[in-house]
Amino acid sequence: MTRLSETYVDCRQAYSSTLEELAAADPRVVAVVNDSVGSSRLTGFRKRFPDRLINVGIAEQNMVGVGAGLANGGKVAFVSGAACFLTGRALEQVKADVVYSKANVKLCGMSSGVAYGELGPTHHSIEDIAWLRPMKGLTVIVPADPWETEQAIRVAAATEGPMFIRVSRMPVPELIRDGRRFEIGKAECLRDGGDVTIIANGTMVHRALIAAEALAREGIDSRVLNMATVAPLDETAIVAAAAAGPIVTVEEHVVRGGLGGAVAEVVATRHPVAMRILGFPGFLPTGSAEWLMEQHGLTADGIAAAVRDVLGR
Amino acid sequence: MVHDAQLGHPGGDLSAADILASLYFDILRHDPSQPKSPQRDRFIMSKGHATGSLYATLAGAGFFPEAELDTYMQPGSRLNGHPNCQYLPGVETNTGPLGHGLPVAVGIAVAGQIDGADFRVFVLTGDGELQEGSVWEAAMFAGHRRLANLTVIVDRNRLQQGAGTEETNALDPLADKWRAFGWDAIEVDGHDIGALLDVLERRDGAARPLCVVANTVKGKGVSFMAGDVSWHHGVPTTEQLEQALRELDAAEAVR
Numbered sequence: 001m002t003r004l005s006e007t008y009v010d011c012r013q014a015y016s017s018t019l020e021e022l023a024a025a026d027p028r029v030v031a032v033v034n035d036s037v038g039s040s041r042l043t044g045f046r047k048r049f050p051d052r053l054i055n056v057g058i059a060e061q062n063m064v065g066v067g068a069g070l071a072n073g074g075k076v077a078f079v080s081g082a083a084c085f086l087t088g089r090a091l092e093q094v095k096a097d098v099v100y101s102k103a104n105v106k107l108c109g110m111s112s113g114v115a116y117g118e119l120g121p122t123h124h125s126i127e128d129i130a131w132l133r134p135m136k137g138l139t140v141i142v143p144a145d146p147w148e149t150e151q152a153i154r155v156a157a158a159t160e161g162p163m164f165i166r167v168s169r170m171p172v173p174e175l176i177r178d179g180r181r182f183e184i185g186k187a188e189c190l191r192d193g194g195d196v197t198i199i200a201n202g203t204m205v206h207r208a209l210i211a212a213e214a215l216a217r218e219g220i221d222s223r224v225l226n227m228a229t230v231a232p233l234d235e236t237a238i239v240a241a242a243a244a245g246p247i248v249t250v251e252e253h254v255v256r257g258g259l260g261g262a263v264a265e266v267v268a269t270r271h272p273v274a275m276r277i278l279g280f281p282g283f284l285p286t287g288s289a290e291w292l293m294e295q296h297g298l299t300a301d302g303i304a305a306a307v308r309d310v311l312g313r
Numbered sequence: 314m315v316h317d318a319q320l321g322h323p324g325g326d327l328s329a330a331d332i333l334a335s336l337y338f339d340i341l342r343h344d345p346s347q348p349k350s351p352q353r354d355r356f357i358m359s360k361g362h363a364t365g366s367l368y369a370t371l372a373g374a375g376f377f378p379e380a381e382l383d384t385y386m387q388p389g390s391r392l393n394g395h396p397n398c399q400y401l402p403g404v405e406t407n408t409g410p411l412g413h414g415l416p417v418a419v420g421i422a423v424a425g426q427i428d429g430a431d432f433r434v435f436v437l438t439g440d441g442e443l444q445e446g447s448v449w450e451a452a453m454f455a456g457h458r459r460l461a462n463l464t465v466i467v468d469r470n471r472l473q474q475g476a477g478t479e480e481t482n483a484l485d486p487l488a489d490k491w492r493a494f495g496w497d498a499i500e501v502d503g504h505d506i507g508a509l510l511d512v513l514e515r516r517d518g519a520a521r522p523l524c525v526v527a528n529t530v531k532g533k534g535v536s537f538m539a540g541d542v543s544w545h546h547g548v549p550t551t552e553q554l555e556q557a558l559r560e561l562d563a564a565e566a567v568r
Binding site: 092 | 351398399410412413415418422423428447450454
């Protein structure tokens with residue numbers, strides 16, 4: 001079983017402290033930013049490694065190209081900027097310079113999802129997974145908590161090749177479980193159950209666990225999978241879930257092309273079963289991140305309701 | 314190659330050919346047997362559509378057998394329509410969409426600057442390509458970082474796919490634009506090998522990145538292609554091919 005910590009924390013601190021630690025151990029590690037030193041929490045990194053913090057200014061296309069060039073020059077480049085601009089503005093650089101060229105670049109999408117709630121759809125990054133997931137060769141990771149963010153950054157530094165990691169600023173609880181292990185491309189089973197499987201990632205994972213607890217009190221036994229890696233996808237875990245019963249997916253992303261779409265591709269072709277896909281419908285009105293999530297059922301209550309619906313209860 | 318493939322960009326191939334020859338047969342420190350050597354000079358073909366002349370040059374420099382040029386753009390060939398660094402040694406990054414080469418070159422130059430390495434980084438861009446905003450993001454940053462190890466060569470043939478650059482979205486005064494971004498800029502005749510070598514051998518003590526505006530002729534050396542926008546992408550007939558090769562051979566004999 002998995003418990004949740006009482007305190008909720010922002011994942012960016014785990015990102016920056018891990019990156020500083022990696023940079024201290026490996027002189028090849030560099031950070032590339034687009035005037036986002038503060039929002040990427042890299043002030044400490046800049047102080048310790050001023051020569052290895054490359055701030056290109058407000059220029060995302062150049063930022064991603066420069067990251068690919070640094071990799072060519074032997075560096076391990078962590079390119080970080082607000083997820084909405086890093087992915088949307090520089091998508092062709094991500095495609096041609098990083099993924100198609102197999103450059104050793106780690107793209108870190110900061111403040112992903114609807115973290116910038118009130119700032120509106122220009123600043124939301126809820127299409128990023130749909131844009132990136134089809135590019136074969138790009139590993140796409142959506143960590144659920146600070147521990148998983150740290151593990152993803154460590155694995156990114158130790159693994160050759162392109163990677164995209166969402167780094168959320170939304171406070172989340174730590175997932176507490178014995179023997180936790182992070183592995184790219186492997187779903188983490190946080191709770192076992194036989195009636196239904198809830199597949200979540202990022203900021204939705206702890207909500208899925210809270211929903212599963214509430215459903216258990218009604219006699220509904222839910223499996224909860226943390227699908228931090230969206231690409232490459234753990235198809236084995238999905239087929240096993242489909243064999244057991246219906247599936248509900250939940251993500252801080254639009255309902256098209258993200259985690260739900262990825263799971264549905266596997267379910268439709270390998271083991272058809274009823275599904276519900278929870279996420280945002282599209283461009284959102286202004287409002288706090290929490291309010292936006294409540295409006296669209298991205299809460300423990302909303303997830304539980306989707307589970308009852310898919311089970312016909 | 315273009316005739317065999319029935320595809321290609323012969324106009325831009327020919328405008329760039331003398332520049333590529335100057336780089337690969339004189340300027341660049343490279344060893345085809347060690348194409349990933351960390352000390353190598355880097356060259357990025359930002360105008361990735363001009364693979365006809367790029368591949369001929371790479372083969373001539375020894376990166377792969379010349380006989381393989383016959384497979385240009387054939388199904389499954391390593392000689393993709395646009396260069397691929399996974400397939401071919403000597404290619405540093407995949408290009409094709411325009412405006413990508415300079416940012417990547419800037420990143421390599423920054424890596425060299427951080428390490429105090431003495432390799433140089435060269436980029437060949439088209440001139441129409443300079444209408445892409447990403448070029449100027451990178452140019453601004455290279456000027457800011459004083460990347461003296463970086464040289465961009467602009468193949469200034471004054472024609473883009475559909476028309477002249479100046480009637481489409483004017484680039485002049487081009488050298489002044491680079492200077493305003495913190496670069497040294499020099500104009501040369503892009504078909505005068507001596508002049509090209511002279512500017513590409515950077516004198517000691519350079520403190521800023523260098524832009525060489527190489528004035529060229531699209532379709533250079535072939536009378537019916539020279540300066541004609543329709544040969545941006547075009548395939549010669551067999552008769553045209555024979556005439557083109559005759560003219561190029563004659564020019565070579567004079568040289």
